[in-house]
Amino acid sequence: MIRALVAFVxxxxxxxxxxxxVVADLSRxxxxxxxxxxxxxxxxYGAVKREETQPEGRLDVIITVAGPSQEVTVRKKDKxxxxxxxxxxxxxxxxxxxYAIASTGNLETVLSRTSDLRHKISIERAIRSVGAPSSVxxxxxxxxxxxxxxxxxxxxxxYDNTVFLFDDTLFSTTIDLxxxxxxxxxxTQIFLVRDGVVIDNYATAIDVNKVGLExxxxxxxxxxPLIYGLxxxxxxxxxxxxxxxxxxxxxx
Amino acid sequence: xxxxxxxAEVSVNAFLLLGLGGIVGILSGMFGVxxxxxxxxxxxxxxxxxxxxxxxxxxxxxxxxxxGVLAHFKRKTVDLRxxxxxxxxxxxxxxxxxxxxxALRAMGQVDLLVKLCYVxxxxxxxxxxxxxxxxxIRRSKSPGKLPPRKKHGLVHALPFKMKFRTSGLYISVIPxxxxxxxxxxxxxxxGVxxxxIMVPAMIYLLGMPTKVVVGTSLFQIIFVTAxxxxxxxxxxxxxxxxxAVLLLIGGVVGAQIxxxxxxxxxxxxxxxxxxxxxxxxxxxxxxDLLLQPSELYSIGTGGxx
Numbered sequence: 001m002i003r004a005l006v007a008f009v010x011x012x013x014x015x016x017x018x019x020x021x022v023v024a025d026l027s028r029x030x031x032x033x034x035x036x037x038x039x040x041x042x043x044x045y046g047a048v049k050r051e052e053t054q055p056e057g058r059l060d061v062i063i064t065v066a067g068p069s070q071e072v073t074v075r076k077k078d079k080x081x082x083x084x085x086x087x088x089x090x091x092x093x094x095x096x097x098x099y100a101i102a103s104t105g106n107l108e109t110v111l112s113r114t115s116d117l118r119h120k121i122s123i124e125r126a127i128r129s130v131g132a133p134s135s136v137x138x139x140x141x142x143x144x145x146x147x148x149x150x151x152x153x154x155x156x157x158x159y160d161n162t163v164f165l166f167d168d169t170l171f172s173t174t175i176d177l178x179x180x181x182x183x184x185x186x187x188t189q190i191f192l193v194r195d196g197v198v199i200d201n202y203a204t205a206i207d208v209n210k211v212g213l214e215x216x217x218x219x220x221x222x223x224x225p226l227i228y229g230l231x232x233x234x235x236x237x238x239x240x241x242x243x244x245x246x247x248x249x250x251x252x
Numbered sequence: 253x254x255x256x257x258x259x260a261e262v263s264v265n266a267f268l269l270l271g272l273g274g275i276v277g278i279l280s281g282m283f284g285v286x287x288x289x290x291x292x293x294x295x296x297x298x299x300x301x302x303x304x305x306x307x308x309x310x311x312x313x314x315x316x317x318x319x320g321v322l323a324h325f326k327r328k329t330v331d332l333r334x335x336x337x338x339x340x341x342x343x344x345x346x347x348x349x350x351x352x353x354x355a356l357r358a359m360g361q362v363d364l365l366v367k368l369c370y371v372x373x374x375x376x377x378x379x380x381x382x383x384x385x386x387x388x389i390r391r392s393k394s395p396g397k398l399p400p401r402k403k404h405g406l407v408h409a410l411p412f413k414m415k416f417r418t419s420g421l422y423i424s425v426i427p428x429x430x431x432x433x434x435x436x437x438x439x440x441x442x443g444v445x446x447x448x449i450m451v452p453a454m455i456y457l458l459g460m461p462t463k464v465v466v467g468t469s470l471f472q473i474i475f476v477t478a479x480x481x482x483x484x485x486x487x488x489x490x491x492x493x494x495x496a497v498l499l500l501i502g503g504v505v506g507a508q509i510x511x512x513x514x515x516x517x518x519x520x521x522x523x524x525x526x527x528x529x530x531x532x533x534x535x536x537x538x539x540d541l542l543l544q545p546s547e548l549y550s551i552g553t554g555g556x557x
Contacts, residue, residue, distance in 0.1 A: 228493075232485065
């Protein structure tokens, strides 16, 4: 703890001319959701830039990719009148729609608690819930449930030992984005960690957008709902008429 | 081939959707039902959000009913006047249903309501149909007298009487409007056309001749589900065009195949099969409500608004 604090003070003092810096890039900065979008792999790579000789201690790299944050409502089912009904619910005011975290080692050992609190790196820290109603006991169990459900859906992922660090200088990893993505900027952060303390970080964004037909349908549905509804009906009526006409033609 | 659905925001296999549309289409062609009551729960099972499943299914039913009603117009088995009266009730019902749906969606109880409606109605209709067709099979084995049909009931006692020439009826307009209203509410909440409720109601409550029932029911279902689609599209933004197109391609082709299979089977056998299927769907949904779910928590977005 004290070592971490000392390291932090030293870091704060030397911040303008940081001894070690991250230089990084991504294989792509835009992901287009097309009609046959089936997920996407992003290669994240970079190097550690040093002005002087490498200090003592263990060097680690942690890479996080976070989808746009949304407000979510978490509901819990309870048995009422013999059937399972949604009863208690809480609002979580910030939960990323997607969160992947990759590191050079086991996250718990690589990152100190204080650094995690400060930079909100681990999945538990990335979700924030404040002002849960006092009527709900164990609000923490609701955030745990969000993590559990999204881990099951492949939306929250923790990959330990998947960032390859060569010679304490070059690093790379692959983050795999699933098919069920939400649109928006995906904040990508690379943390350089020495002895559990974050000494530098680099942030950029991957833009995930619906394109082409997907974009057009989504925009129309939200901006011109009446026209969209009428168009849906027109397609349905035409298809119904066409099917009946075609099959009558085949029959005779 | 995976396809990303723009409104549901999930990626599903296109062939799975075409196949589902096809299978439900075959069944609906065989049994003369819209198939919404089968398709909507199936969409829940493959992970389409319930709100999107219900709204999109309404859109798909427009296509299959339109395809079906054209054949009935040719055979002159549509009672337009009765259809319009049912429709007035249906439109009011649909408007109420969509409001109820939106309110419950905000409260997080929409899943429960939809599932309860399904269990209740599928259970009643499936059970009634099962016992009725069992009796019919037994009767066909030992030919005897048919039970006498009731000629006069409540439908003849109420005011505002109207002549329905195609159906050969002279009854009050109140019962058909009420039937339309109830079916309209259910159509909006359950994402079904309501044919499986409408058809028995027309035969047993209104006393309409069987040959005009299916055509008339299809006629009014087109308008009620079209109206429901529009309401869902403008209040909930949950109609997924891509999903609807995939389902209806499979659906219309399947329906034509199903019609041919249906001709080869006996009416009682068809009905007993249909009732077993209805009861199976009902049982599956009932178990979901009665057994402890493996995950007690669920995530909803934008529930606060």
